[in-house]
Amino acid sequence: MVTDLWINLPVKDIAKSKAFFTQIGFSLNTQHGNSDNSACLLVGQKNVVVMLFDEPTFKGFTNGEIADTKQASEVLLSIGVESKNEVDEIVQKAIAAGGVSKHTPGEMQGWMYGAVFTDLDGHKWNLLYMDYSKMSGS
Template sequence: MTKQLWLNLPVKDVKKSKAFFTKLGFQFSTGPGDTETSAALLVGEKNVVVMLFEEPAFKGFANAEIADTSKGCEVLLSIDTESKEEVDTLTQKAIDAGGKSSHKPSAMSGWMYGSLFIDLDGHRWNVLYMDMSKMKN
């Protein structure tokens, strides 16, 4: 049976990506994966690892071309927050750090509130607040 899950994303420049995500308040592992061309981004309370690999290394692992994020979305990474205000704050931090967002934060289904930002390499991050007390069963 599987033991862990981690995601791998191609980036043009690991140092710039680390600086970007650090400005958003994320942390990185200093153990395995912390090299000149890769970084282990830690996400959430369980420290899910999102490995950031510079494009040549990623291309070698994937044995495939890298998706052109300017033409499409290869994955939507969703993360949750503790409040609507934190959704807005994290999205604004992403913009201030050089990311993009043309998505207006909005309520969805009466129990979710979310926004979207695009990181330096075009990866889309869906930032959500979910009020589970309002969720219909």
């Protein structure tokens, strides 16, 4: 039986990435996974683990090349938040910390509100507030 899900991402600079993610509100797991080559982030109330590895270490795990995020999207990591204001706040924090957002926060399908930002290494993060009471069929 599957017990956990860990998301592993390659980054160019562990120190800069740690600073970026803590500035936008992610927690660092200071007991495990932190070294000169890695950082362990805990995301959300369920503490989903996002491991950041410097590119040489990540390549060693995957035995392959790293996707060029300037050319294409590798993945869209979606995070649920508690309010529309929280979507706006985190996007602004991401931009202030050096990230990019070309996506104006807005309503989608009448029951979702969200925005996308790109971190320092081009990974795309989707922030979503979902009002299930407005969802069709609820």
